[in-house]
Amino acid sequence: MDLHCFLCWGVALLLLLMPCGHQCLSVRILNQEPVYVIPGSSLVLRARIEQGPLEEISMISWERESETGVDPGKVTLATCPGSSLKCAGTRPNVRANAEQKETTLQIDGYSSTDSGVYAVTLTDHKGAETTAHCIVRMYEAVHHVSVSINVSHSLLVCGEAWGTEPHFSWLYERVAITKTVGSVSKDGTTLLVTMTPFCGHFTCVVSNKLGYSSATYTATPCETEGRGTTAAVVCLVVLLLLGGVLAFLLWRRHRHSSRGERLHEHLDDTI
Known part of the structure; x- marks a missing residue:
């Protein structure tokens, strides 16, 4: 065996013995955080899985804990054990799914109690774990403008x-x-x-x-052109009304005068 071949086998052996590298499991949540969810709707989290050809996944688990730290305990939401990775939720409204390169968590009827820091953890066949986190919050309505x-x-x-x-x-x-x-x-x-x-x-x-x-x-009331126009229109209407009343009075006076003259002429003709 020449030196070149010996070095190649040495590098290959080192890669196999290394605890991490391109052969290790990795996971990342695809949702842009923080994730805001409208109350009553569904929360869907998706995570991408990357694994080497020699790595096997023995468990996928989804968990949640408080973001504020008031309740530090973790709550297991779903697990996908075994080689088949058939998932089971811990509540009726929780569903999970696992494929070769992706795992999904869905919670229906989202409420404020479902807010917190979510974690998806992969466990390989040797017991090593890798975890990704995502902050989920409730979508709030507008208040106090x-x-x-x-x-x-x-x-x-x-x-x-x-x-x-x-x-x-x-x-x-x-x-x-x-x-x-x-x-x-x-x-x-x-x-x-x-x-x-x-x-x-x-x-x-x-x-x-x-x-x-x-x-x-x-702010202070505005003196607009519209108000000036309205005032001019009102003044014009008042003037027209006054003119109409004056014309009516003159016409009535003229009518009475004409009737008096005709009555006087009639009396003269009778005498």
Whole structure:
């Protein structure tokens, strides 16, 4: 056996004896964390499995523990034991599935008690374990919207308590903000008012998948052209009414005068 062949066999033997490397099991959860779940819907977590040709999986387990650490105990949700990896959930609404390159956990009727840190653990035929984690939280509705003002800079700032994925938008007199009114920041939370005078009603609307809530800041009333036009129309109507009444009175007076003259002429003819 020459030196080259001897080195090749030596490298191969070292790779086989190494406890880790390209032959080891690995797992990663594919969901982007944190995962937010709407109450009553289904939570689905998917994990990708990578294993070498010499590795065998003897167990897959899904577990959950508290994110805050108040309840440090782990809860087993599903296990997939044996070579067939046939999975079984620990509750009726929990299902799991295992394939050669992927494992899935599904929880139906999600509630706040299902929030926490989820872990999927692979155990190989030698008892070595590898684990991946994922944070899961409940999707919260929008709460307590408020609008504050920085008068010196004509800034209106919109705030929201704890809603998940809040989207901010602004209205001026119930119409979307235009450049003549001001400009909105990229995140939508701030409105810079450039119109003069600073007047009217400014409304911040915060929404997400569960609905929306709003708050309105009311500045001083605006003197608009519409009000001046309305006043002019009212004055014109009043003048027309007065003119009509005056014309009616003149016509009536003229009519009575004409009747008196005709009566006088009739009496003269009779005599």
